[in-house]
Amino acid sequence: MKKTAVVTGAASGIGRRSVERLLNAGWTVWALDLSHEKLAAFETPDCTGRYYYRACDVSSASEIKEVFEAVSRENQSIDALICSAGVTLVGxxxxxxxxxxxxxxxxxxxxxxxxxxxxxxLLKYNSNMADPARIVIVGSVSGIRPKVGSGMYSATKAALHTLTGVLAVELAKDGITVNAVAPGTTDTPMAQQAAENAGSSGFQLSGNSPLGRIADADDIVDAIEFFLGGSAKYVNGTVLPVDGGTRAAYSRG
Ligand SMILES: NC(=O)c1ccc[n+]([C@@H]2O[C@H](COP(=O)([O-])OP(=O)(O)OC[C@H]3O[C@@H](n4cnc5c(N)ncnc54)[C@H](O)[C@@H]3O)[C@@H](O)[C@H]2O)c1
Incomplete structure (x- = not known):
């Protein structure tokens, strides 16, 4: 069956890699991010008729309303939503x-x-209990184990994990599951920017995980794909750390 997803933060990092992999797997994708040009640059002949994009600030209620009016003119329903848009500010x-x-x-x-x-x-229109529609939120390990120098960012991610749980229960009756991935340090422009702006805040990237490296976007999208797939149809309200084990035990190493 052909499936449709909406992805926020789609112009960079984890969101962008999610879009690429969904398109490669035959999905139709609506990509949302701040820059129309960046999203447009991403169009390839292979995805003609399956790649739609809109500049949209996810924090603007009016822009979100306009976007979903546009999505619903083309699609009666969608099968998945990936919320990857995010910012980090350290201090x-x-x-x-x-x-x-x-x-x-x-x-x-x-x-x-x-x-x-x-x-x-759109998520509930076609959904059913046997094969629920999926919402995957990109949280952060910082929301589980907060960091000095990024306290406010960590607090927003902890709150986002809380929303994940409550939404999972509230939307289950509509045949929609809600789960979150919580990445550790991931090699994207966001991580580089946070390190550059650390100043005297005490903020430090976590560095290599016990598995000897930081994540790349594909490590995180692997977990997102799991939540979108048939093997996760009964998984609901979870926050899955994808950090190579960094948060599992304190280590000075
Ligand atoms: N990179 C990491 O180390 C890391 C670790 C844990 C969690 N995360 C989370 O992963 C998610 C994706 O981050 P990333 O690493 O891919 O970063 P990224 O900076 O590469 O991508 C984030 C995207 O979100 C977009 N965005 C920012 N504000 C927006 C807004 N108001 N409306 C729409 N789009 C907006 C940006 O333009 C950008 O394209 C974020 O939610 C981030 O908090 C990242």
Whole structure:
């Protein structure tokens, strides 16, 4: 059966790799991100008629409304939503600017909530208990084991994990599952940017995991694919760390 997904944060990193792999697997994909140009650059002849893209700020209720009106003009239903859009801003909590706090909450917490609300009618339209529609949220290991220097980011991700659980129970009656992946340090522009901006905040990337390396986007998309697949149709309300074991035990190494 042909399936359709909406992906946020689709122009870079984990979101972008999710789009590429879904297109390769035959899905139709709606890619959302801030930059129309970046999303357009990503179109290939192979995905003609299956790749749609829209510039959209996930923290804007009006932009999300417009996007899902556009999606529903083309699709009666969608099968999956991946919420990958996110920002990280580092700084110690006593010095952290109010605007940066608002930005983190708006994009990392309000953004997925608005997006899920927008996608909800389309997700439930065709769904059923035997093969639920899927929502996969990209959280963070920082939301499980917070980091000095990224306290506010960690707090938004912890709150996002909480939303995952409550949404999973609230939407189960509609045949929709909600799960989160919680990546550890992943080789994307976001991780590089956070390290560059650390200043004197005390923030440090986690570095190599016990498995001897940091994640790449494919490691995270492997877990996202699991949540989208037939093997996960009874998995609901989980937050799956994908961090090579970094958070599992304290180590000075
Ligand atoms: N890279 C890591 O080490 C890491 C670790 C844990 C969690 N994460 C999470 O993974 C997700 C993806 O991050 P990534 O590493 O791929 O980073 P990335 O910076 O490569 O991609 C994030 C994308 O989100 C988009 N975005 C930002 N604000 C937006 C908004 N308001 N509306 C729409 N799109 C917006 C950006 O334009 C960008 O394309 C994020 O939620 C991030 O918090 C990343």
């Amino acid at each position: 110690s909590l006593m010095d952290f600017p109010e605007e940066a706090t608002d930005k983190l909450i708006d994009v990392n917490l309000k953004g997925p909530w608005l997006t899920i609300r927008g996608a909800y009618p």
